[in-house]
Amino acid sequence: MLNSKHIDQLRRIVGKENILTSKEELLVYSYDATNMWQHLPEVVVLPSNVEQISAILKLANENLIPVTPRGGGTNVSGGSIPIKGGIVLCTTRMDRIIDINKTNLNARVEPGVVLQDFQAALAEEGLFFPPDPQSFSGCTMGGVVAENSAGPSCLKYGVAKQYVLGLEVVLADGTTMKLGGLTPKNRTGYELSMLFTGSEGTLGVISKITLRMLPAPKATRTIVAVISDVAVAGETVTEIIASSVLPSKVEFVDNWTFEKFRGLLPDEILDKSQVILLIQVDGLPETVDAETQQVVALCKSRAGEVRVAEDQAETDRYWQARAAHFSDISSRAHTIINEDICVPRDKIAEFIKLGQESAKKYDVPISFAGHVGDGNFHPVVLTDSRDKEHYQRSLKCVEEIIEIALSLGGVLSGEHGIGLEKQRFLKKAMDPAAIEIMKKIKDVLDPNHILNPGKIWEETSDEE
Amino acid sequence: MKSSLDFEQIDRFKEDLDKCTKCGFCMSYCPVYQEERVESSVARGKIMLIRALLDGELEATDEMAEQLNRCTLCMTCAENCPAGTNVPSVIAAARADKVRLKGLSFPYSIIYRWLLPRRRLFGYVVRLASWFQGIFLPKTEGSIRHLSFFLSALGKGRHIPQIAHKFLRQSVPEINSPPAGVEVKYTVGYFTGCMTDFVFPELGEKIINFLTRNGVEVVVPRGQGCCGAPVFLGAGDFDTGRKMADVNVKAFKELDYIITDCATCASAMKDYIKYLADNEERKREYAEFAGKIKDITEFLVDMVKLPPSAYRVAGEFKGKTVTWHEPCHLGRYLGVKEQPRKILQSIPDINYIEMPDADRCCGMAGTFSIYFYDLSRKIADKKVASIKSTGADIVVTDCPGCQIQLIDSTTRHGMPQKVMHIMELFE
Numbered sequence: 094m095l096n097s098k099h100i101d102q103l104r105r106i107v108g109k110e111n112i113l114t115s116k117e118e119l120l121v122y123s124y125d126a127t128n129m130w131q132h133l134p135e136v137v138v139l140p141s142n143v144e145q146i147s148a149i150l151k152l153a154n155e156n157l158i159p160v161t162p163r164g165g166g167t168n169v170s171g172g173s174i175p176i177k178g179g180i181v182l183c184t185t186r187m188d189r190i191i192d193i194n195k196t197n198l199n200a201r202v203e204p205g206v207v208l209q210d211f212q213a214a215l216a217e218e219g220l221f222f223p224p225d226p227q228s229f230s231g232c233t234m235g236g237v238v239a240e241n242s243a244g245p246s247c248l249k250y251g252v253a254k255q256y257v258l259g260l261e262v263v264l265a266d267g268t269t270m271k272l273g274g275l276t277p278k279n280r281t282g283y284e285l286s287m288l289f290t291g292s293e294g295t296l297g298v299i300s301k302i303t304l305r306m307l308p309a310p311k312a313t314r315t316i317v318a319v320i321s322d323v324a325v326a327g328e329t330v331t332e333i334i335a336s337s338v339l340p341s342k343v344e345f346v347d348n349w350t351f352e353k354f355r356g357l358l359p360d361e362i363l364d365k366s367q368v369i370l371l372i373q374v375d376g377l378p379e380t381v382d383a384e385t386q387q388v389v390a391l392c393k394s395r396a397g398e399v400r401v402a403e404d405q406a407e408t409d410r411y412w413q414a415r416a417a418h419f420s421d422i423s424s425r426a427h428t429i430i431n432e433d434i435c436v437p438r439d440k441i442a443e444f445i446k447l448g449q450e451s452a453k454k455y456d457v458p459i460s461f462a463g464h465v466g467d468g469n470f471h472p473v474v475l476t477d478s479r480d481k482e483h484y485q486r487s488l489k490c491v492e493e494i495i496e497i498a499l500s501l502g503g504v505l506s507g508e509h510g511i512g513l514e515k516q517r518f519l520k521k522a523m524d525p526a527a528i529e530i531m532k533k534i535k536d537v538l539d540p541n542h543i544l545n546p547g548k549i550w551e552e553t554s555d556e557e
Numbered sequence: 558m559k560s561s562l563d564f565e566q567i568d569r570f571k572e573d574l575d576k577c578t579k580c581g582f583c584m585s586y587c588p589v590y591q592e593e594r595v596e597s598s599v600a601r602g603k604i605m606l607i608r609a610l611l612d613g614e615l616e617a618t619d620e621m622a623e624q625l626n627r628c629t630l631c632m633t634c635a636e637n638c639p640a641g642t643n644v645p646s647v648i649a650a651a652r653a654d655k656v657r658l659k660g661l662s663f664p665y666s667i668i669y670r671w672l673l674p675r676r677r678l679f680g681y682v683v684r685l686a687s688w689f690q691g692i693f694l695p696k697t698e699g700s701i702r703h704l705s706f707f708l709s710a711l712g713k714g715r716h717i718p719q720i721a722h723k724f725l726r727q728s729v730p731e732i733n734s735p736p737a738g739v740e741v742k743y744t745v746g747y748f749t750g751c752m753t754d755f756v757f758p759e760l761g762e763k764i765i766n767f768l769t770r771n772g773v774e775v776v777v778p779r780g781q782g783c784c785g786a787p788v789f790l791g792a793g794d795f796d797t798g799r800k801m802a803d804v805n806v807k808a809f810k811e812l813d814y815i816i817t818d819c820a821t822c823a824s825a826m827k828d829y830i831k832y833l834a835d836n837e838e839r840k841r842e843y844a845e846f847a848g849k850i851k852d853i854t855e856f857l858v859d860m861v862k863l864p865p866s867a868y869r870v871a872g873e874f875k876g877k878t879v880t881w882h883e884p885c886h887l888g889r890y891l892g893v894k895e896q897p898r899k900i901l902q903s904i905p906d907i908n909y910i911e912m913p914d915a916d917r918c919c920g921m922a923g924t925f926s927i928y929f930y931d932l933s934r935k936i937a938d939k940k941v942a943s944i945k946s947t948g949a950d951i952v953v954t955d956c957p958g959c960q961i962q963l964i965d966s967t968t969r970h971g972m973p974q975k976v977m978h979i980m981e982l983f984e
């Protein structure tokens with residue numbers, strides 16, 4: 094497959110500073126933020142422009158070399174792992190914010206722009222891009238679109254796809270294609286931008302992104318409620334939303350992550366509680382005041398402690414503690430199995446209850462956290478892959494939890510994507526006819542299956 | 558394949574490796590990653606490389622050393638890592654194991670193993686260099702000249718200050734008492750560091766005057782040597798580093814406080830115990846030694862508790878706008894963040910303005926800036942942009958290493974700012 098001639102050709106395309114071939118340099122592109130997957134690429138290229146991406150894909154397509162697109166490598170589904178070797182095409186050096194247009198409320202970016210840098214540039218203009226995966230400090234805009242990412246703010250504002258106006262995409266044969274436009278409305282033909290949004294790098298390489306923006310909210314306030322019981326917390330959330338307040342964020346962490354909140358909230362309350370809810374309301378100052386009071390009143394009847402953050406510093410500390418959840422929970426066990434189910438909001442309490450029962454049945458530790466406001470949970474089972482018996486029990490528990498979510502009308506993945514990690518559940522979670530259509534779309538756009546091969550659905554032997 | 562025994566030092570910090578959850582947060586903090594945008598620059602990548610080294614998947618090759626050395630040890634990743642991973646410790650340890658396995662490479666082997674530990678001889682070589690510099694090298698902007706000889710090899714043609722005509726040790730007595738009529742509140746040892754001794758002796762004199770005037774007796778032990786940072790942290794030579802540590806411990810044995818004007822020296826000396834203590838006796842001695850070390854601003858604010866009126870700004874700096882660069886070793890290593898700002902904010906004779914990202918690494922990092930000069934310059938360019946945005950007349954800091962980097966980079970950009978040590982502001 095890939096030989097030294099190809100490497101020379103790639104070197105000529107991207108320049109010698111933008112190609113990595115040493116064992117050491119390859120090793121660091123063999124993983125992402127998942128726990129159990131790792132595979133070495135044969136070469137890493139860091140293109141600087143769309144012409145280079147096109148030339149790389151053309152070469153790869155002609156020589157049947159697998160290409161795995163990669164941004165920050167922060168996904169948690171194995172999406173950017175070059176499971177078949179070949180080329181990792183990393184966009185981190187295409188990190189230009191092309192323009193931000195305040196009148197049109199849109200912005201154009203290259204795929205390697207880091208979300209946090211983009212958010213900072215928008216903030217200077219008084220603008221706002223709501224999707225806020227908690228990996229914002231490392232994930233790229235290309236990754237955000239390719240995973241159709243979301244985050245706490247998506248409760249009120251929706252996920253990445255709601256902000257994609259247009260894309261420039263390079264197809265497997267090297268063809269560059271422009272989709273969508275600059276306007277918020279566009280009814281020209283099929284919504285092809287949406288086909289690539291959430292495609293996990295399997296249909297094309299996104300080389301430019303046009304996004305819709307919003308004016309930044311004038312005021313925000315954070316309310317923290319510490320609640321003794323998981324199910325009660327679920328009911329509280331359901332009740333807040335039913336009361337016609339739509340907070341911008343409602344996040345949930347359970348007592349596995351309380352350490353990060355020590356010093357911020359009273360120990361005696363934390364010690365006898367199971368859940369912290371972090372709620373943010375935003376809008377005009379008057380609205381924020383009124384909604385804060387309403388949320389506080391609703392929480393008070395159920396929570397051991399309710400706090401309204403007094404200033405930005407206090408607010409930041411709560412949200413930093415929330416953002417640290419993944420790391421915190423990951424560091425508690427040798428192996429974690431991190432799921433990403435999403436259930437209808439009125440099933441939150443029931444889901445948690447059944448999930449806990451399942452964990453009890455299989456006798457494995459479980460943590461629940463996530464964007465509870467939109468029913469998106471990350472149940473994490475803590476295990477150790479070296480302990481075969483425990484690990485098997487954990488896998489069974491995870492499988493059961495996914496079945497519970499599906500039976501309650503939920504979905505397999507709310508935001509992380511399928512990648513490698515969740516393909517074994519795909520058949521349960523998606524209509525077989527729809528899986529067939531996905532495969533046909535893949536055949537049309539990437540007939541040689543060079544783009545991120547081995548992802549999303551399990552391959553049958555004739556596909557390999 | 559190497560056995561884990563070959564990585565004796567890394568093994569001691571294995572816990573720091575195991576903590577990393579590969580979340581990738583460090584990408585937004587790492588000054589090296591910000592420039593290079595490749596995974597091997599960032600903490601997560603370095604951890605995975607070291608894990609592969611320990612697993613025997615990769616070997617301690619030169620390429621491996623190159624990847625691991627591309628780190629300023631600025632600690633920003635460690636400060637922000639939600640899992641509490643400390644990469645700089647592991648990298649320092651990895652350097653040590655590499656040295657044990659492969660030896661040091663010339664010409665650094667001569668400088669590190671042989672010259673730096675011999676303080677007097679080092680002084681002579683520096684002196685020799687300063688004569689050559691006057692004769693052979695062109696004058697650059699203002700009073701700043703290219704350093705010659707091996708120091709210029711170290712500096713790779715930076716705009717750095719010339720070697721002083723007279724070293725500090727030659728111009729001040731060993732014991733400096735407060736003037737008649739001023740009560741002695743403290744007696745302290747002054748660790749002068751190589752830079753203050755050889756390059757900025759007037760800073761040392763200023764500090765001694767300032768302290769004695771304010772009731773602090775200052776002892777400058779003649780037996781002190783280089784702190785060892787370039788040797789054990791930069792080059793990973795723990796054996797030589799240990800000898801240097803013992804020299805300093807002995808020199809300050811009788812004193813209760815050790816004052817430094819160089820954040821790098823202070824944190825390196827506090828870290829003797831972490832890296833160099835190889836037996837119980839050294840553990841005890843190094844712990845006791847570490848407890849005595851105080852940065853000058855920390856000492857003045859927390860212990861002497863001087864009133865703002867004691868900070869008499871020198872005439873030429875009155876009315877100037879001053880900004881502050883926080884050295885990594887001061888803020889993140891020693892945890893001294895508020896004290897210098899308290900001083901600067903309290904004095905009425907200057908106008909203090911905080912620069913954006915004041916605590917961002919300047920890219921000097923000793924050995925790093927020698928091996929990776931271009932990268933080091935790019936990191937410095939970000940700092941220069943911060944300085945520029947303040948419109949300040951003067952940039953002060955608390956580490957002569959940073960000072961050299963800032964002088965070099967402001968000069969390169971043709972900027973008017975004067976770069977000084979914070980204590981140089983005062984009479």
Ligand SMILES: Cc1cc2nc3c(=O)[nH]c(=O)nc-3n(C[C@H](O)[C@H](O)[C@H](O)COP(=O)(O)OP(=O)(O)OC[C@H]3O[C@@H](n4cnc5c(N)ncnc54)[C@H](O)[C@@H]3O)c2cc1C
Nearest residue numbers: 164165166167168172227228233235236239243294299508
């Ligand atoms: C601590 C932590 C918290 C997280 N929190 C959230 C969260 O709250 N919400 C959420 O939705 N996700 C979350 N994630 C998951 C992840 O960070 C997001 O999916 C993120 O958007 C991935 O971006 P990336 O640049 O790292 O992409 P990568 O991981 O590099 O790639 C992700 C996928 O996109 C493809 N891809 C990348 N760039 C391109 C391109 N230019 N063209 C085509 N395909 C491309 C890759 O092939 C891969 O399949 C979290 C991850 C971590 C580690």
Ligand code: SF4
Nearest residue numbers: 577578580581583638
């Ligand atoms: S070093 Fe810390 S911040 Fe970086 S990937 Fe590891 S856990 Fe995350």
Ligand code: SF4
Nearest residue numbers: 587628629631632634
């Ligand atoms: S210590 Fe600084 S330079 Fe080194 S990996 Fe961490 S953030 Fe990067």
